[in-house]
Amino acid sequence: MKAIKENKYSIFLIIGVLLLVSILPLLVNLPFVLHVLISTLMYIGFALSYDIVTGQIGAVSLAHASFFGLGAYVTALIGKAIGAPFWLNIIIATILSIGLAIVMSLPAFRLSDLSFSFATLGLALTVQLVVKNWVKITRGPMCIHNVSNSSLWFNGILEISRTNLIAYFYLFLMVDIVIIILYRLISTGRLGRTLTAVRNDEVLASSVGINIQRYKRLTFFISAGIAGAIGSLWAPYISVVCPDYLSMDYTLNLLAIVFIGGSGSLLGVVGGSILLTVWPELLRVTPAFRLIIYGLFLLIFVTSIPNGVKGIISNVNKRLKIN
Amino acid sequence: MPLLKVCGLTKKFYGITAVNNVSFAVNTGEIVGLIGPNGSGKTTLFNCITRMLIADQGRVLFNGEDISNFKPAQIAQKGLARSFHFIRVFIDLTVRENILVAAQHHQQDNDLEQIFRTKNSRLLDQEILIKADKIINFIGLQGLTNEKAGNLSYGQRKLLSFSMAIIFHPKLVLLDEPAAAVNPTMIKRIGEYIRTLNQQGITFIIVEHNMEFIMGLADRIIALDQGSIIADGLPRDVQHDYRVQEAYFGV
Ligand SMILES: Nc1ncnc2c1ncn2[C@@H]1O[C@H](COP(=O)(O)OP(=O)(O)O)[C@@H](O)[C@H]1O
Ligand SMILES: [Mg+2]
Numbered sequence: 001m002k003a004i005k006e007n008k009y010s011i012f013l014i015i016g017v018l019l020l021v022s023i024l025p026l027l028v029n030l031p032f033v034l035h036v037l038i039s040t041l042m043y044i045g046f047a048l049s050y051d052i053v054t055g056q057i058g059a060v061s062l063a064h065a066s067f068f069g070l071g072a073y074v075t076a077l078i079g080k081a082i083g084a085p086f087w088l089n090i091i092i093a094t095i096l097s098i099g100l101a102i103v104m105s106l107p108a109f110r111l112s113d114l115s116f117s118f119a120t121l122g123l124a125l126t127v128q129l130v131v132k133n134w135v136k137i138t139r140g141p142m143c144i145h146n147v148s149n150s151s152l153w154f155n156g157i158l159e160i161s162r163t164n165l166i167a168y169f170y171l172f173l174m175v176d177i178v179i180i181i182l183y184r185l186i187s188t189g190r191l192g193r194t195l196t197a198v199r200n201d202e203v204l205a206s207s208v209g210i211n212i213q214r215y216k217r218l219t220f221f222i223s224a225g226i227a228g229a230i231g232s233l234w235a236p237y238i239s240v241v242c243p244d245y246l247s248m249d250y251t252l253n254l255l256a257i258v259f260i261g262g263s264g265s266l267l268g269v270v271g272g273s274i275l276l277t278v279w280p281e282l283l284r285v286t287p288a289f290r291l292i293i294y295g296l297f298l299l300i301f302v303t304s305i306p307n308g309v310k311g312i313i314s315n316v317n318k319r320l321k322i323n
Numbered sequence: 324m325p326l327l328k329v330c331g332l333t334k335k336f337y338g339i340t341a342v343n344n345v346s347f348a349v350n351t352g353e354i355v356g357l358i359g360p361n362g363s364g365k366t367t368l369f370n371c372i373t374r375m376l377i378a379d380q381g382r383v384l385f386n387g388e389d390i391s392n393f394k395p396a397q398i399a400q401k402g403l404a405r406s407f408h409f410i411r412v413f414i415d416l417t418v419r420e421n422i423l424v425a426a427q428h429h430q431q432d433n434d435l436e437q438i439f440r441t442k443n444s445r446l447l448d449q450e451i452l453i454k455a456d457k458i459i460n461f462i463g464l465q466g467l468t469n470e471k472a473g474n475l476s477y478g479q480r481k482l483l484s485f486s487m488a489i490i491f492h493p494k495l496v497l498l499d500e501p502a503a504a505v506n507p508t509m510i511k512r513i514g515e516y517i518r519t520l521n522q523q524g525i526t527f528i529i530v531e532h533n534m535e536f537i538m539g540l541a542d543r544i545i546a547l548d549q550g551s552i553i554a555d556g557l558p559r560d561v562q563h564d565y566r567v568q569e570a571y572f573g574v
Binding site: 182185186189190191193194196197199200201203204205206207208209210211212218 | 373375394395396399400404405407411412413414415416420423424425427428429434437438439440444448487491
């Protein structure tokens, strides 16, 4: 996996672009446009959390949807039981997702590379099966409908109705900015160097005293926690939570985003999220051709631009002689 | 008490006994040369000492402590460093970052401090940065400080991997063929470097085929053949030992 040098200032670039995007809802107040924007913001945070483990340290986990789904279910269930404010839901979802990640890591981290990926796949399918069949709690394939709206305080005080798309847009935007800063703090500096070292060469890394297992676990737990938080935010917005949320479809979307955008790169992952969320949503206008066009697009993109969005950016950088 | 004590180390691959009941001790301050024809088990011996491979039998004591059941990372943290026969560097990190990452796991601050860049953590950053730049100057790679290690030439990688092995002030360094496929000027530089570090108290065990280089550098030579020690003594004596001559030249 080849990482391309990233501009030091990419974080400012991205946050600047996000701030620019933040005035968009004030200009185009169309529900469809806002939904596409919110989906994109959701995927940016979700994909960045995935990249912490898959792109930074290079352990390709196939269980990432489990944490997203867990966060969504936990929030839906809390909403039915007591009306908790959104930030408390996020905290609970994050803690439980990290808990699930710890349980999964017990068997999975004894293995490396491909066997690790397969182990996480098996665990993810198991978790989804449990959710599908634990009908008493999760209602199984019937899904949980009418998830309570997000609110700023208990008992639905200061509720954000899901028809208030602008509010959800800003909520996701804020969360994304926090995730971007966290991603940056983790992927640079001493910790970032350690993660790259493990990704490049585990044998050499251990010979200089890096406890590989420890860092793999650390990134796995952090990324799981963030995914749980995203799931917790998504459930009230989309209002229905189904076992599909824990399915491989989500994880495969993330894999596509991360590898088409450019793994291990902030700009790449954000670019990939935009590319792979906006396109399919726009194609909904022509449902009959949607999957065909999307498939063709992926094929052309992967074959003609091997280094992904990250590659395009670094080429532009080279031409402009910044870097 | 010797710094390193190897007792009856044995490693078999299928039918082949790569390391056969090897025992020796190395004292602090020594430079020991480890020689032997290709396939005599030198690299395997290094791998077993650092637990990159798990020996079938035998024990390794480092600084009086039994490290036979330690993990490679723990052994490194105890102060036992190594370089590799097939040179390894972190290709996505720059020259400076390679050296920093090799040094930083000997520092005492936790991950949270690192993530949130606490004052203590930033001070430690500063500390290793100065150390790293010093070593980069010393090995003459200052023009390439911010170059990705993946873009370096073989000789430059060799110097880099050598710096990575010694940056964290290890007590003992195992070097696997540091002079192989390196040009004569570079060889001379590596030799001088090893001597300087040795005077600062670092102990070395060096595998090397370049006889001129190793005989001039080592205080003592251990010769291996087919996994067993066949000679252990002063360079001059070992070089003229008939078993060594036989192993190398078949005379
Ligand atoms: N991983 C391995 N699997 C099987 N055989 C090995 C392995 N590593 C080394 N050997 C064998 O062990 C013997 C010693 O190899 P090695 O330690 O590399 O020798 P040296 O470094 O002295 O050239 C050789 O016969 C080699 O083929
Ligand atoms: Mg060898």
